[in-house]
Amino acid sequence: MSTFTAPKARPIGPVTKGSPEQIAYMQCIEQDFTLSTEKLEEIKNHFKSEMVKGLDNEGQTLAMIPSYVEGRLTGEEKGHYLALDLGGTNLRVVLVTLEGNGKFKTVSTKARVSEELKTGRMRDLCDYIADCIDTFLAQQNLDNVTEELPLGFTFSFPVLQSKINRGVLLQWTKGFSCSGAVGKDPVLLLQDALLRKHVPVKVTALVNDTVGTLLSNAYQKPATLAGLILGTGSNGAYIENMSKIGKWKDGKTTSDEMIINMEFGAFDNERTVLPLTRFDNKLDRKSINPHKQIFEKLISGMYLGDIVRNVVTDMMDRNLLFNDTQQHTEIISAHYAFETAFMSSIEADGTVDLGVTREVLDTNLNLVNVKDEELRIIKRLVELVGTRAARLAAMSIAAIVEHTQVEEQGVDIGIDGSLYEFYPSFEERMYEALEVLLPQFKDVRRSIRLGLARDGSGVGAALTACVADRMMRQHKSL
Ligand code: ADP
Numbered sequence: 001m002s003t004f005t006a007p008k009a010r011p012i013g014p015v016t017k018g019s020p021e022q023i024a025y026m027q028c029i030e031q032d033f034t035l036s037t038e039k040l041e042e043i044k045n046h047f048k049s050e051m052v053k054g055l056d057n058e059g060q061t062l063a064m065i066p067s068y069v070e071g072r073l074t075g076e077e078k079g080h081y082l083a084l085d086l087g088g089t090n091l092r093v094v095l096v097t098l099e100g101n102g103k104f105k106t107v108s109t110k111a112r113v114s115e116e117l118k119t120g121r122m123r124d125l126c127d128y129i130a131d132c133i134d135t136f137l138a139q140q141n142l143d144n145v146t147e148e149l150p151l152g153f154t155f156s157f158p159v160l161q162s163k164i165n166r167g168v169l170l171q172w173t174k175g176f177s178c179s180g181a182v183g184k185d186p187v188l189l190l191q192d193a194l195l196r197k198h199v200p201v202k203v204t205a206l207v208n209d210t211v212g213t214l215l216s217n218a219y220q221k222p223a224t225l226a227g228l229i230l231g232t233g234s235n236g237a238y239i240e241n242m243s244k245i246g247k248w249k250d251g252k253t254t255s256d257e258m259i260i261n262m263e264f265g266a267f268d269n270e271r272t273v274l275p276l277t278r279f280d281n282k283l284d285r286k287s288i289n290p291h292k293q294i295f296e297k298l299i300s301g302m303y304l305g306d307i308v309r310n311v312v313t314d315m316m317d318r319n320l321l322f323n324d325t326q327q328h329t330e331i332i333s334a335h336y337a338f339e340t341a342f343m344s345s346i347e348a349d350g351t352v353d354l355g356v357t358r359e360v361l362d363t364n365l366n367l368v369n370v371k372d373e374e375l376r377i378i379k380r381l382v383e384l385v386g387t388r389a390a391r392l393a394a395m396s397i398a399a400i401v402e403h404t405q406v407e408e409q410g411v412d413i414g415i416d417g418s419l420y421e422f423y424p425s426f427e428e429r430m431y432e433a434l435e436v437l438l439p440q441f442k443d444v445r446r447s448i449r450l451g452l453a454r455d456g457s458g459v460g461a462a463l464t465a466c467v468a469d470r471m472m473r474q475h476k477s478l
């Protein structure tokens with residue numbers, strides 16, 4: 001499945017050319033950003049003990065939220081399922097036809113959610129969504145089905161879930177502020193609109209996109225243990241034994257396993273083990289959520305570029321970069337101006353004169369006449385920040401693998417997100433870290449099989465609806 005579009009990274013290694021001051025500075029940077037095997041081990045062990053804490057108690061740093069998704073997929077599930085994704089710029093409706101043997105087909109439609117809808121009444125938003133679904137079903141000739149179609153609802157806002165299809169909206173984020181929704185169950189509100197409009201759809205599952213990522217991987221690879229998101233943000237989910245979820249108080253389940261949504265972006269918010277540099281601290285301080293999601297800030301697309309930018313601007317402040325020429329430094333001085341996608345281009349630059357890196361700086365940041373040694377410094381900074389991210393992301397997988405006592409025959413891990421998909425050698429660097437973190441495996445690459453898992457909020461949500469459907473039938477026959 002790993003169909004990668006990302007090229008290989010072309011690392012240049014530590015900087016050896018430049019002024020004595022530049023070289024000395026870069027030596028410190030090398031130390032600050034390099035994670036030794038011992039340090040990674042220490043972080044992994046802390047991660048594992050935090051997992052146990054979160055499983056046993058509410059309100060821990062690793063929230064370890066039970067997803068109410070019980071049991072596993074076999075890949076033989078069949079039928080029509082709908083997925084609805086609300087929380088980005090577009091509203092998306094997907095019809096997923098599961099054909100068994102890990103095969104499926106999808107058809108989807110997108111609709112814009114206007115500012116008016118985002119900030120109006122929840123009832124109007126739900127009516128709009130119901131109309132979109134209705135129109136879509138008519139186009140697919142599914143508006144006259146005898147049995148209601150099960151729908152998995154990816155509602156990407158903070159929700160306190162109480163069942164697979166029940167939850168309460170805690171607060172709006174991302175520019176939404178509909179009245180009559182906070183403190184209410186988005187599933188009931190949407191179902192109400194569907195009923196009023198006679199749309200033959202039953203909302204059977206409230207879906208987290210990380211859990212969806214796990215399931216979308218599991219349909220094709222039933223040995224899937226975990227799902228990760230490495231995109232704008234980061235998170236992980238994995239399959240846990242009910243007996244290990246000490247805080248579970250909701251009674252009997254239809255399976256002895258349940259998917260746990262770890263919310264691991266918050267790992268080490270108390271800063272006990274992660275070796276944060278002053279550049280990470282600055283990023284955190286200037287973010288919209290200081291002191292929160294500390295681990296996420298070290299490993300995700302939204303932030304990596306800005307960590308590099310923080311080092312670059314620090315060097316500028318110390319007259320170690322761009323001080324000889326008449327440089328235009330307005331752009332690079334702005335928050336989030338150095339995108340993580342630039343890092344990908346710079347990592348892939350294998351030219352002798354670093355012409356690609358030069359071009360990236362020129363085109364995007366208006367930095368012209370950058371000296372050769374400056375280009376090498378910037379490329380090296382990118383390598384250090386990108387490598388650290390990949391190794392930390394791998395650390396979380398190693399912790400899950402050891403916590404769940406995976407054996408030599410191994411497991412699949414589904415990963416979604418642009419960072420994993422497009423950042424050069426991100427996966428390779430993850431494997432290198434797994435090799436040192438999991439020496440108990442003879443061949444870690446065969447045992448811990450990473451792969452791209454697309455569309456957790458589409459296929460994954462539809463599969464969640466499918467599992468919910470199965471659970472409902474089993475509960476009835478209990
Ligand atoms: P989301 O997480 O919002 O669902 P993605 O998985 O596409 O979406 O992740 C988007 C993030 O990935 C952005 O923050 C962006 O910085 C980063 N990104 C986009 N393209 C690339 C790229 N080519 N290389 C590295 N990072 C990228």
Ligand code: MG
Nearest residue numbers: 229231416417
């Ligand atoms: Mg995504």
